[in-house]
Amino acid sequence: MAGPQDMILPLLREMRTDIRELGQITAREFTVVKQRLDQIEGRLANMREAINGKSVLGRYAAAEVEERLDAIEKRLAVLEKAG
Template sequence: MAEPDNLMLVHFRELRAELSRQDKLREDLAKKQIDMGRALTGETLMARYAVTDVDERLQAIEARLARLEGDRT
């Protein structure tokens, strides 16, 4: 009877090791998802700044054009 008990303990240890490995993989995946979310947020913010910069440039050009058109009339 001692042999089956030992075999069960071996299987339980293997199962525990596998579950521990999968928990680590799940934690790593969660960290990668967080990092990816942060990266996307950063890119979004950079895109907003770029668009804002372009908008400001366009507004300056439009203002200069309006002044030039006003000088012609």
């Protein structure tokens, strides 16, 4: 009859191998997840830049419109005084 160590040691070796393989699988999967997160972060950065760019452009355009409206109001005021 086999002693307890004859049953336990093979099981421990098998468990050690399984744990090692699981670690390798986890490392590979983590690499894939990290790559996907890097891609998402890159896309978010691009979107932030685009939004900020549009925001600045929008403010610039609004300022230009405001200047043109001011000029029109001044001309209208001159016409009202003359009229």
